[in-house]
Amino acid sequence: MRIGVLTGGGDCPGLNAVIRAIVIQGEREGYQIVGFTEGWLGVLENRSRKLSRKDVEDIQSEGGTILYTSRTNPYKESNGSIRVKDTLKKEGIDALIAIGGDDTLGVANRLYQEGVKTVGVPKTIDNDLSATDYTFGFDTAINIAIEGMDRLSTTARSHHRAVIVEIMGRQAGWITLQAGVGAGASIILIPEVPFYIEEICETLIKRKKEGNNYTIIAVAEGAKAAEGSKFLSQEVVKGEKIDAFGHILLGGIATLLEKEIAKRTGIETRSVILGHLQRGGRPSAFDRFLATRFGLKAIELVKKEKFGQMTSLRGTEIISVPLQEAVGETKRVPQKLYEEVVKPLWGE
Numbered sequence: 001m002r003i004g005v006l007t008g009g010g011d012c013p014g015l016n017a018v019i020r021a022i023v024i025q026g027e028r029e030g031y032q033i034v035g036f037t038e039g040w041l042g043v044l045e046n047r048s049r050k051l052s053r054k055d056v057e058d059i060q061s062e063g064g065t066i067l068y069t070s071r072t073n074p075y076k077e078s079n080g081s082i083r084v085k086d087t088l089k090k091e092g093i094d095a096l097i098a099i100g101g102d103d104t105l106g107v108a109n110r111l112y113q114e115g116v117k118t119v120g121v122p123k124t125i126d127n128d129l130s131a132t133d134y135t136f137g138f139d140t141a142i143n144i145a146i147e148g149m150d151r152l153s154t155t156a157r158s159h160h161r162a163v164i165v166e167i168m169g170r171q172a173g174w175i176t177l178q179a180g181v182g183a184g185a186s187i188i189l190i191p192e193v194p195f196y197i198e199e200i201c202e203t204l205i206k207r208k209k210e211g212n213n214y215t216i217i218a219v220a221e222g223a224k225a226a227e228g229s230k231f232l233s234q235e236v237v238k239g240e241k242i243d244a245f246g247h248i249l250l251g252g253i254a255t256l257l258e259k260e261i262a263k264r265t266g267i268e269t270r271s272v273i274l275g276h277l278q279r280g281g282r283p284s285a286f287d288r289f290l291a292t293r294f295g296l297k298a299i300e301l302v303k304k305e306k307f308g309q310m311t312s313l314r315g316t317e318i319i320s321v322p323l324q325e326a327v328g329e330t331k332r333v334p335q336k337l338y339e340e341v342v343k344p345l346w347g348e
């Protein structure tokens with residue numbers, strides 16, 4: 001059998017560990033593995049390369065993806081799905097493994113509904129896919145964000161400053177929540193819980209009065225002010241064009257908050273946008289392990305002809321769930337968890 005594999009959407013550390021496991025286990029099963037480059041674009045344009053064991057030697061420790069990626073959506077291209085099917089036929093691909101987030105897996109699901117044998121592997125630093133407890137890339141991103149906030153704490157302390165750290169997560173605040181708690185941020189702002197600028201400023205002034213001579217504020221790029229607050233009440237965008245899946249490019253809420261907080265409190269304030277640092281570099285141990293397990297499971301699903309399925313982490317078990325489930329609603333931080341870990345430590 002010839003098995004296709006692609007990596008789509010935002011890249012993250014761990015992708016190469018999945019590819020490595022797919023190639024090694026696939027070859028053990030006697031399969032030929034064909035990598036398509038730049039996500040779905042590679043299938044549309046038939047840009048492929050045979051992958052063998054020597055191509056994946058030791059890549060589990062490398063960030064990024066040897067197959068490159070893109071945010072191409074075949075269903076936004078003329079005759080997109082037909083061109084995809086033509087490529088798969090021409091290359092004699094018997095099954096296709098798509099490694100990606102809700103956008104990439106949404107395409108894999110539609111193609112499955114149209115008769116293509118697809119298997120999905122969930123990937124995103126955002127950890128916002130509801131059909132799996134964790135996605136690889138998330139743990140590495142948390143550690144990068146914590147490392148950044150730990151470093152910013154020493155300079156904030158030296159200057160008696162408030163430092164606002166903007167963290168990725170698109171519409172879900174998982175990275176901001178876990179990294180913020182881990183770094184001991186006094187204020188944690190996530191998209192799921194609109195904030196009041198008035199409350200933030202009161203907290204900063206109170207901290208200053210109590211002799212806390214610096215504050216770290218962790219803010220998700222998709223955080224927004226509550227209705228009624230006399231401040232920005234819509235998410236901040238970089239104003240870039242919408243991508244092929246309808247997403248706007250977020251970024252800049254920290255800069256706005258920096259100006260507003262300094263103006264309202266008189267406290268010296270700075271802001272830092274961690275941005276794509278959270279997507280770069282070597283994967284954490286957790287992500288390498290999870291990604292490898294996902295790759296092995298993907299080959300098992302192909303072998304058992306369980307298509308239209310996605311690998312999934314449930315507790316400590318690797319299972320499979322219908323792709324349809326994976327591409328449902330975004331997994332967002334529940335209010336209960338926010339109440340449990342943010343409220344008690346707010347302002348500390």
Ligand code: F6P
Binds near residue numbers: 279
């Ligand atoms: O989906 C992962 C992610 O890193 C989001 O957290 C972020 O908003 C987005 O991708 C950035 O997209 P791009 O890499 O296309 O700039």
